Amino acid sequence: MSSNFGTPNSSEQHQNLNVNRCIEDDGGNGKSAIDFFEIHLKQLIRFSAQHQREREVIRLALLGLVSLTENYFRIILSDILRLCPASHDLCAKMDVKFSSAHYYSASAISRSLVDGCVFSNSVTISEETKRLTGLNVLDSVSVKNALGEFHKVCILRHAAVHSFGRLGGKNATELGLRQTVNVMVAPSYEAFDEICGICQNLVRSYNSFMWKACIARLGAKGYLKFDDSSTDRAFFREMQAVFWEDARLEEDAGGIYRELSAPLIEAAAV
Structure with missing residues (x-):
């Protein structure tokens, strides 16, 4: 029997990624989490407006939007852990990985506690907030409702990331779609604008609730x-x-x- 089974595709080529070409200095240092979010949200909105008729580009903008929203939670929670003594008391017994301790400076070590957290999920946002700060964001009706809408955004993002936009059966069911096959996540510009509003509402309601809850607790505890x-x-x-x-x-x-x-x-x- 011949061992020549044919060549089904073009030959591979050796590639060696130069990581230094993929990074630059972080220009967001020194800005509050809410400012960083709002500034870059405006940039995403302008970008999407320039590509209104290109749904694949809008889908990429969706990934950036959810990433930006995730980043808000990383910044705000690490900053709370850095400053808030009530949260210090809660996190004092938590372990920090050596790699994180080695990477971060002493003033930024609080970031190590959010390194492994996933914030592209509405459930884990409330769970991680409770674990790290002891505060329950579900006590706020506004945050709870915003998380419910953000959950839909996260489902769309999941399909865009993991299956090039193809919506699977489980995701379709969670979105309330029935007997639908072979559909793609392809937001229109108008839909993307709505999604921006959903993410912005979540960040604003969460930020407002956490501010008031943190200050009230610090006052009650005498800090x-x-x-x-x-x-x-x-x-x-x-x-x-x-x-x-x-x-x-x-x-x-x-x-x-x-x-x-x-x-x-x-x-x-x-």
């Missing part, structure tokens, strides 16, 4: 005293910088802290 001391004001300002948009932070100029501390200062003066 924030609202006594108008320089150290207390500085700590509050650091927490604000984690959650607040830069423009709103500048506009506030310490006003929220003064409002919160005024009753205590007045009571102490009596």
Whole structure:
């Protein structure tokens, strides 16, 4: 019997990836999680507007959008763990991999706790938030509803990533589609605009809830005293910088802290 079975495809060629061509310095350092998200969301919207009639390009933009949303959760949670003593208490016994400890500086070691987390799933967003901070985002109706809509986005993203857009039976069922075969994830520009709104709503509602929950807990536990001391004001300002948009932070100029501390200062003066 001949061993010549024919050649079904073109011959492979040796390839050696130069990783240095695939990376650049991170220009997002120093921005709050919400600012980073909003800035890059605008860029994605502009990009999609330039390719309105190219559904394959819009599908790629969808991947970028979910990645951007995931990145928000990575930044905000690592920043909370870096600053919030109430979260420190919860995470004190968690192990950190040596590779992460070696890679990150001491000031950024909190990132190691979110390295292995997956945030392209609405369930794990709430579970990881509870595990790392002790706060239950499902206590917020707004966040809960936003996570429900984001779940649909994650299903579309899963199909786009793992099967070049082809929607499988399980995914189709989860989306409420019945007796549908051979369909592709191919969002129109208008649909992508709606998806952007869904991701933005999730980030904004989550960010607002976590800010209020963190500050309330810090006050209840005595980590924030609202006594108008320089150290207390500085700590509050650091927490604000984690959650607040830069423009709103500048506009506030310490006003929220003064409002919160005024009753205590007045009571102490009596």
